Amino acid sequence: MTAITESMTQKLNAAFEGRINWRYFLQDNVTGSWYLAVWVVVLAAATVAYTINQMNVAPLTTIIILILWLVGLGFAIANGLFKKRTAIGSWLKTNLLGSVSNAILSLLLVLILAAAVRGIWSWAVTNATFDPELTKPEFRNPDGATWGVIPGAWELLMVGRLDREALPRVQMALGYIVVLGVISIGANVAGYLKKIRPLRSILLGLWAITPIIVYILLAGVSAEGDFINSKTLLIGEAVVVGLFLLLWWQRTVKFSVVNLVIWAAAWPVAYLIWRAIGKSEMFPPINVATWGGLMLTIIIAVSVIILSFPLGMVLALGRRSEIRGIPGWLLWPVAAILALWGLFVSTPSILGDIRNQADYVLAFWPILILGFAYLLQKMFQGNVVAAASTTFIEVIRGAPLITLLFMAIIMAPFFLSEGATLENVWAVIIGYSLFSSAYMAENIRGGLQALPKGQFEAADSLGLNTFQKMRFIILPQALRIVIPAIVGQFIGSFKSSSLVAIVGLFELLGMVAVIVSNPQWLGLRKELFVFAGVIYFIGSAVMSWYSRRLEAQLGVGER
Amino acid sequence: MTMNVNANEDVIVCKDVHLWYGEFEALRGVSLTVKRGDVIVILGPSGSGKSTFIRSINRLEEHGAGEIVVKGIPLTHDVRDIAEIRREVGMVFQQFNLFPHLTVMENITLAPINVRKWSREKAEETAMKWLTRVGIPEQAHKYPGQLSGGQQQRVAIARTLAMEPEVLLFDEPTSALDPEMVKEVLDVMSDLAKEGYTILAVTHEMGFARGVADRIVFMDYGEILESDHPDEFFDNPKHPRLKLFLSQILHH
Structure with a gap:
């Protein structure tokens, strides 16, 4: 066996005048290790089987693909074997046909891609209807899309139930x-x-x-x-x-x-x-509870993005603040007085009106004040700003967004004065912004942390005050570092705004759910979700494109 | 320069300055008086507290006990006093610490415009004057990243001088430079010394110390062990640890 391959490679080497060493070629591509050999064999078998299958389903496309593949292979081989460097050959060799397994894989993937495109095309175009009049179940083609639902439900998708x-x-x-x-x-x-x-x-x-x-x-x-x-x-x-x-x-x-x-x-x-x-009375009030559709998605997303950024910045700076903490000699007496005051005033009244066992413990809540004082002193050296920012960030990050949205709607009345009401939209925007700002704060803090200490010291030694130092030196550099993270979060906020459907606000996806339950459009899920997906994709792509542009623009003077 | 009006005035007075990093005592009772126009070089092995000491003079480090008075203003927690002192005391760092997102011109004019409240025109005029003095006026509109180390350090010096401080602190200004660039920075420093600036410099450049300093201070373990005129300091060291230090750096 060895002798045969040995003589064969010798003959092949001779045939190509030593332009290629067949022994190394085989070793690199097939026989190098047992798993490489198995991989190539399995891949080749799967590709052959799939090609035969595709020949039956769609002979013409498959033959064209095969011919193109063989021609490409010819270019790549010519490139390697006869030192005929062609641009197309070099490109194919680096990108598609670099090795035996890559060449087979390329063929397989192109065939799969062609099948997928064919399927999507026949559903979305060939068998599809576009007329809004043809959306009723009796007119529908089960193998094609009923795009008429989108113009038909256009106003609902865009503005929801708005007057x-x-x-x-x-x-x-x-x-x-x-x-x-x-x-x-x-x-x-x-x-x-x-x-x-x-x-x-x-x-x-x-x-x-x-x-x-x-x-x-x-x-x-x-x-x-x-x-x-x-x-x-x-x-x-x-x-x-x-x-x-x-x-x-x-x-x-x-x-x-x-x-x-x-x-x-x-x-x-x-x-x-x-x-x-x-x-x-040019612009009489509109009931904001009727807002919906894409309009509501954009209102929520943009409000959250605009509000969470400055809030996150304040939280990040707060968490890193190095202001002088409340000294122990002041903190402890104040905490002790407050705790005693609570024990003498609140505890007896709770103990006097016991409703269940837990009240025996709850009655002594003022002792917690001492616990908080201890934590403030131990973890933050009495720095109230850092303690408050850190607590806020960690508590918010510890709760799921949906919980916060429910809380915003249920708890909002408790914070309002008697008789005042807060529309759910505003409550959701506020709750969502607070949620987003906690993450934003951590992103920005990452940027602040990444700056060398010398930048802070140089700004200090020049006599800039804290505000000027942040405004001119620290934030421009720190924010530039975290642009990808910040924009990532903006994109996340934009897409996660669909969660507000859970508390009864009908933004784009909420509206889709409403539309598919309408008898006229019953069950047209695929079309509507594809549409919503495309809109979300466009929004996200624009943001990420802008972030890359911004990064490049601000890249001037990079170290 | 019109600085020598009152040459004998005490510009910096440090009395028994202590400084702790947690449990570690980095400065253990440093006392030093600097008169107007003095050029003082601080020497010492690494970890001796010399950088910590000059950084505590403009409050980049906070001293724990003792007294630091700059131009009659005691250094306390009062931010207005700290701001006042920082306006009068300029600092040049080992790592230059230029602002990489600003041009050389913006680096220099930022503090004069925002702290001294000068007009942009005046600030830019002054900046060009100082850039010319340190020999790189043509680099004004480049970014720090486009300059060599020596040029960056000269920009840093110009940035410090543009605030018109009376006292200059140099924290190992040549340690991060390639050898061939050390001289251009030392030349600038020597010129400034001759012009009557009050200078405190931490440096390992013995030639500069010997040729330019009025007084050399030797620190180790957070204390000043010896303080003398350069000739006496190098030729006739008294403290055993200074003798050891000099033998280590001068004979190899």
């Missing part, structure tokens, strides 16, 4: 965003943003007020109440002026009479415009 009279307002909101988006991208591509300074500020300003405009259009402004409520006006004014003083103290804004007047006038003007819009 159809409000549709023009949805279109206005969409139009506003699309026009602004096109202008921004156009100006950026054409290079006007850098040339014309005010243009940039104007566009940024318009983007900044977009949430307000979208809110006015989609939720409306109530006309109820007096034109001017002096209490709201005064409280708002106090908050705005207070914010101005805070920023001035932080040296973020310059103090000047002009600045002060602009800030002071901002709130009354905004408030008057708001009331004027309300009184004009």
